[in-house]
Amino acid sequence: MNAAVKTIKATGWPVRDDGAPATLVAAVARNAFEHGERIGFREREHGIWREWTWAQVLEEILQLAAGFEAVGLMPGQAMTVVGDNRAAIYFSMVAANALGAFPSPVFPDVPVDEFDAYMRFGEPRIALAEDQEQVDKLLDVRARTGRPEIIVYDDPRGVAAYEAEGLVSVERLRDMGSQQLASDPGKRTALIGRAGGDDIAVLLYSSGTTGKPKGIPLRHRNVVSGVLNAEKGGYFRLHEELFAYLPTAWVGDYIFTLGAGIVLVATINVPERQETALHDLREVAPTFYLAAPRAWDNMLTRVQVGMADSTPLKRRLFDFFLPRAVELERRRLAGKSIGIKDRVLDGIGQVLVYGPIKDFLGLSRAKRAFTGGEAMGEDTFLFFRGLGIQLKQFYGQTETCALSAAQVEGSVRLHTVGRAMPGVAVRIADDGEILLKSPSIIEAYLDDPDATAKTFVDGWLRTGDAGYLESEGDLVVLGRVSEVVHTAAGERFIPNFIENRIKFASFVRNVAVFGAGRDDLTAIVCIDYEAVGHWAERRAITYGSYAELSQKPEVGDLVGEVIAHVNETQPEPLKIRRYVNLFKDFDADDGEITRTRKLRRSVIEDRYAPLIEALYSASEKVVYEASITYEDGTHGVLTRELEIRKVLV
């Protein structure tokens, strides 16, 4: 029993009225005391997994906390955190909490000039960077803004030789902390008890689709109640195996990995690097898996591409069983009874095909799998459910700790996002906007009374989503209230909706649909380089680049078929008539999509205006001059001739 555990044994930890730990720090303390030998964190390092029991986790956190205190992290302050998932980063985040401060994670791919936007709140004097790349970025930021004063880094490679001031390694910080702890016997108790439920646990930023990102402070009580609500609803369980691979700045990772992991005594597995995440996923085989619809799509694509390349027998088996699995799942979801023969066939398929595929993906133990944030394609959804993974959609915003509603096994229907979780109240406003109320919802944005006033009305959160409740209480989300547009003829539609449906085809990675104020609908399509590339290879179509591949007539036809398929279910006035294959994919670096891969419509409409005009003219070709920014910052112009194609209905 280490020193930290002895401490908590003596003094306990802050608890809520219902006895649950009041803060994440308290939860870690509880875990250390009650589940001290259980593995809390696992991190892959040079091919093998390093493990920390909860007792060790607590000690790590307390040491780091003391260390942060030594370098001046003050209660109420933010600590900028930037980097991919590392155990040390997670520990540091909780360590900041122990001091009454809070981490403010930033997406690691945020460029330097946008970085200030994420350091607006909480006066972040101290930043935690994963590696040299992020340290460099932070040093740039400091040169411009004077903050952060102290940069703590985890991976010393390349950084050790830096002579910039205020650079501290996590290692060093930990040493400092452990000295502090050694010199002050009461320190541990103090650190465990310092934070309260009302303190901010993490500061997240809204995606900033419009305007500057808002600061969203999730407090400990929000996080803890959100997680406990989800547990009550059966969405989370105790002692899950979690896979910590999502961006730390996304609410999904914070809540589903760190929050739920700590509160529900899970084992949090951190992959070696982002690039090895897929491989490491298989080694972890998590019992609970959260991924964005896109990621599920990618997984499906991976499987399909792999199968297309497989041996004839295996392919035939796959082609035999999977459609049956999907059909069976479809019937199961529709509540129809399943015959013996289908069950037997399903069992055989489970052994022959589904099981191995799940094993390959690392999802063989994934009892609870979730997706959210965007709508999911039916193919993808049914595919994974057909495999036997109980994939469910959930609904929530950063403001709600992402935990508002989720599908309930037994009445899973694709078009809904499920039912409100225990403790969550849902109401539909008169204009169709979804309103939410729950202990997991924050009360206000940080330092933004205007936005707060607009969003938080009478204790209800205005989600900005349009939707309705079905009779059983299942919530249907249609899209953003603000996204509803009309054609010239007055037909209402949400472009995002159509785009998502087109994107469900594995060949299309991104698409923008236009038509607001126009006579009919058109689209700019970005093909999926990998999937189409593979498709082309199998047909001996040679190509050298994305741009070249996208303009191949065969690829044009391929995309045309995809759109025509979507058109089948579109009402006549809302069919897409013309489209163009873009020579590049939409890119977050160009501001065309957000970091969460949402379309920035205004940017696109602006940048590709000539293209859109061409789509609405009679021309069959368009010459597009793209201005591009090279990595050294200089600008250039790239001329591309693109073919405008009609959708054959």
Place this chain on the structure above:
Amino acid sequence: MDMLLLAELAINGVFIGLMYALVAAGIVLIYKTSGIANLAQGALAMMGGYLAWAFSALTGFPIWIAIPLALVAMFLIGTLLERFALRRMVGQPIIMVIMLTLGLEIMLRGVLPGFFGSAVKRLDIGIPPTPFFIGDIFLNKATLIGGSVSLLLILVAIYFFNSRLGIIMRAVSDDQSAAWSVGIKVERAIAIAWGLSAVMATAAGVLWGATQGVDWSLSLLLIKALAIAILGGLDSLPGVLIAGVIVGLAESLATGVLDPIVGGGTRDVVASVIIVLTLLLRPHGLFGREHIERV
């Protein structure tokens, strides 16, 4: 010890040795061009014997036509073996190639008796069985003739190695890639070496078949041939002649001198002992080039 007996044994031993040397010469020929020790050489001799017998006994050709037919057929078979088996093994570890030839040997030992019958076949090439004496020294006509023919063939082979084709083959044996780069068709040279080696084996098979009858035991010539080839130096044709004589003499005398003492067939062990001693004392043999990789 009866000196006359010794002389008799010695003379017979020399000729027997020459007959062994003919098989060994085939091994040397292949080793020189491709660096492979052909453990199927004994089986090729057996095959040659069988073919000669088959051409004369089954198709009714006179023996002096059957033998050339067998030689031609074996030349083809030798080149085919190289083309379809050995050439595919280029780049494989030597152990694999050795095992391949060993596999061939086992296979041939099954195929020939299998199709032609396993009973001993009589191959009469017209050597009268009557004893032949010079003074009181008995000379075995079969071995005398066999040894002489072998000597002749080996001399022809040595001479041939100085011809144009021979020079090509020597070039190949010196350095395959260098030979290849100056325009020599290395594959063809190696194939021809195999063909010629098979021809020599056939000649040996016929001579031995005439002496002892044709059956699978002809393939046992291998161990003696190996002893000779190693003693003479695996890449030396003249070495084969000398080593053949030495091995023949040693065997013959061992039978006459050692057997009565130890009361057993020392004859076969002579070959083995020669191999071991050669390898321990002078691995490159009497006349071979010293290029064996030592540790």
Place this chain on the structure above:
Amino acid sequence: MFYRRAGIRHTRYQDERQIWPLPFDRRLALLIFLLAIFAPLLIDRLYLVSYLLPWVIWSTAALGLNFLMGGAGQIHLGYGAVIAIGAYASVHMVRAGLPFELAMIGGGLLSAAVGMIFGATALRVKGLYLAMATLAMQYIVDFVIIQFPAISGGTQATLQVPRVSFLGVEVTGDLAPYYVALLICLLVTLFMLNLRRSSFGRALAAVREKDYAAAVIGVNTFRYKLLAFWVSSFIGGVVGSVLAVCYYRAISPDQFHLDLSIQLVAMVIVGGLGSVLGSFFGAALILFAPILLNQFFGFAASELGMTISTDLRSHVPLMLYGAMIVGFLLWEPLGLAKIYANLRNYFLVWPFRHARQ
């Protein structure tokens, strides 16, 4: 389909080098082990005594030879002689009243001692020349055994093996010999499986790949080559004693002729150089193919009316035996082990074609 790899992770580098990292392989190994243990209950005694028992023994021998050929890269065409030494030595020891356990080790030690002499040649020459040297030594050992009635067992040249007991169990009947052979096989198998993970195995591999290079990186090639011969010969000697006591029960010189050596080399080649599993496969194929083929031809002749001359019929096993060696070398030089590996890989990446997608 059978192989599940999700959730396998290691917290220590040692774990990554375990013999069977995949649970399926572990389970398969366990299953095979259990099948081997309970074989007497599962199969007819005919198959136990005349198939499984020799298979176990020959596999052990093939493992011993594979250690030398695949592990250390030394050719040995005289392994039969090594086995003979072990067999004769241990039987004489047993007859002299030594317990079987000691005699077995004694046989192994004597084989190892003589094997070192074989190995000494390897220090001088290698490759083809080593093959010749070991071949010659096979003849010499044969000669010695035959020529000394004291060794071979008198005029009848047969040594009956007296009743012995192993670890307190009398080695008679059908079961005890099988279990003794199985135990030895298991020990040798475990040794071989762990070899690759040991510094000894790595040193041998270095010697095998290039002895100069091995010497340069500090491997004492002299020592390791001799050691390789020592170990391999020791195994051969132990197998010899098992062969004599558990299987032949009476030994005579012709049981250990060159044929045996070639048979074992063929097992190693057909099974796969350097492969533990391959040794078992190779032993099975080389041992049983002639028997089964012969039975098949008997069956074809009597039941299907296939008229094949006796000569042809009886030589077919020999032909195929040779053809198998040739065929494997030409088409699958890595032997049955490679075929198994391909098959395993087929299922390992199931349902995909490649491991990475």
Place this chain on the structure above:
Amino acid sequence: MKRREFLTATAAAAVLSQMPIRIAAAQDKVIRFSMPQDFTKVYTFVTAEYSQGQRDYLTLVNLQGGINGHQIVADVSDHGNDLPRAIEAYERAKSEGAVLIDPLSTPVARALVPRALEDKINLITAFSGRSDAADGTAFPYVLPLSPNYWTQAALLIDFFRQKDGDLNGKKICYVHIDTPFGKEPLPILQKLAEQQGFELVTFPYTPPGNDQSAIWPQVRRARPDWVMFWGAGVGQTTALTEAIRNGLDMSRLSSSVWISESDMEVVGAEQCTGVLKVEPCVSGREPELIQEILKEVVEPDKGAGPEDKVGTAYYNYGVMLAAIMVEGVRKAFEKDPDGPISGEWLNAGLRSISDFTAEGLIPATTITPEDHQGGGQGRIAHWDGAKFVPDTDFFSANQDVVWEEVRKYSEEFKKTGK
């Protein structure tokens, strides 16, 4: 792809080939003889003809209604002189309830002795195996049923004595293959040399004996009165060829039972005229039994092999042995008509054969629990350029010396199991 098909076919064949045996084993009224013999390796020279003779005789017996209504089934297979295969065949025979096994191979027979004694299966070691197995008290289930090599050597020596009147001071050369088989007669010959005062000179040659060129000049130089050459297969023909080349007197050259017409053909029938051999039975087609086989088996095309082999020496050996085995079955039925057919049951029959002549094919043979050799009779014949012509009647000689030797070894076997 090919490889896979081949493997599949082999596996299928393996399975299929197991079936008929299981079916056949289920039939009753069958007496099963197991005859795994060496068709491929060392004994190729004899096995084909020997087996043909055995099978033809058994076919004859079965055509005539079998014995006591029982058909005799001979499981002929090839063990290739390879012990694992032989042991497999033996164990298979045991599992199938065979009462007798005839491996016709010295190494195989020797290896099977401990098993046969333990399992009580009659191991026939005709012209092979241990000579001391003649002692039925030490080897109850090992039955040579034929003159062993000691007896054959003793017969020859006695024949030489008959010819020369007295062997004192004579020189007899013994040229033999350097294997246990070749060396076996040595103690008898040495003992007889001591007794009768002749000089014995021995010449071993390396197996298989395809090269004896260094041996025979020595034999010639020794100027022997008689030469015995002891080998098999190619060793025999080579010996003969070398003997001829060395100008030895063919009529003073003799071998054991292992020389046959085909050897003469290989060497040259004319040149071999005069060579002597031991005959354990009548050769040629004259014997009644062979005539019967020709008429009832060979003519209706039920023969097991080529017609021209019928009546050769080895063919007749096969008939001889099969006839003795069947006589054993007959006697077994006489002793115990209902007794369960087993190795023990047949053993009793075999060991009570008395004065059996097989319609004149063999000397009157009596097998007792003590004497498994059957009296040790044979006759000496010489090659007349076309066939073997008997020089003597069936006789036995020097049996006292032979039995002394037999007992010496069998006692040792009883004691130490050597």
